[in-house]
Amino acid sequence: MAQNRPTRKKTLGSYPHTMVVFSITLALLVIGLFGLLLIHAHKISNLVKENLEMQVYLERGLPETQLLQLQQDLARQPxxxxxxxxxxVRFLSKEEGAKQLIDQTGEDFQQFLGDNPLRDAFLLKISAEYGNTDNLSRIREQLRQLPGVYEVEYVENLITSVNRNLRNLSLVLLGFATVLTFVVVVLINNTIKLALFSQRFLIRSMQLVGATPSFIQWPFLRRATWQGLMSGILAGLLLIALLQYAYLQLEELRLLRDDRLLAVLLAALVMLGIGIGFLSSWRAVRKYTAMSLDELY
Structure with missing residues (x-):
């Protein structure tokens, strides 16, 4: 005689766990990968700006003490x-400048000029946060007022072009990030709503025996919070693993590493997973508790 196989009793909030965590993890991983792209683009932007030099040409015949004092004053600037x-801040003597020019052109201009017309100079690298055109113009005017300074120059057209291209790139990436975040939020929301669909009759049964809305919602919210937390952690671990693999394949990529921004991104993934999971479950449970029996079918 065939025996009936025992059926597992369905409890409140016991919708498929693995499927939801897997779906949310993949969605958060996509967000994380794009976040890494934004971080590396930000680092590239800073590196490009900080490698643009400003040349401070000096008056002729300045004593060594004044050169040293001027270098110290420049080094203290914010x-x-x-x-x-x-x-x-690097000092470039006129002799060193002449040698570099001869190496680049292949001609010794001092032979037919009879003298070295170049000037001693300080080469400055400006912090990325001061790398826009307005700040550089103000810095140039400020440096021109220093005693012993003859002229201050930088490649203005190049810096303007670099800033314009970086700004356009940032706007494009920000637009993609906004669209991608919206798509991921919708995807996670729909995943949780589909998972809760199997619980709609159990929710109705709890209502019929007099359970309060908060009593019904609590198991779902608690489970969704844990799922969001777990998914955020898993997505962060996968992201770190992929990043380490990329570093092994392309060693130069380590120059763009920013541990502070990476930590912010990982924390944001965890908070995003928890927040979306909690809100999606809350909305879905409210929807099913407000439905009539006919609407549940």
Missing amino acids: YIAVKDQQPQ
Whole structure:
């Protein structure tokens, strides 16, 4: 005689767990990958700006003490880029400048001029936050007022072009990020709504025995919060694994690494998973509790 197989009793909030976590994890991973793209684009932007130099040409015959004092004054300015705790201020003597020019052109201009017409100069690298055209113009005027400074120059057209292209690129990436975030939110919301669809009759049964809305909602909200937390952590771990693999394949990519922004991105993924999971479950449960019996079919 055949025995009836025991059926598992369905409890409140016991909708498929693995499928929901897997779906939310993939959606958050897509957001994370695009977030990495934005972080690396931001770092590239900063590197490009900080590698643009400003040349401070000096009066002729300045004593060594005045050169040293001027270099110290420049190094203390807030707009000077700092690398490895060292202000990016470099002294270029006219002899060194002449040697570089001869190496580039292949001709010794000092032979037919009879003298070296170049000037001593300080080469400054400006911090990325001061790298726009207006700030650079103000910095140039400020440097021209310093004693011992003859002229201040930088490639203005190049900097204007770089800033314009970087600004356009940032707007395009920001637009894509907004659209992608909206798509992911909708995807996670629909995933949780479909998962809760199987619980609609159980929700109705709880209502019929007098359960309050908060009593019915709590198991779903608690489960959705844990699912969002788990999905955010899994997406973050996958993101770190993919990033480490990319570093192994392309060592130069480590130059664009920013641990602070990466930590912010990972925290944002976890909070996004928790927030969307919680709100989607809350909306879905409210929807099913407000439906009539005929609408549930």
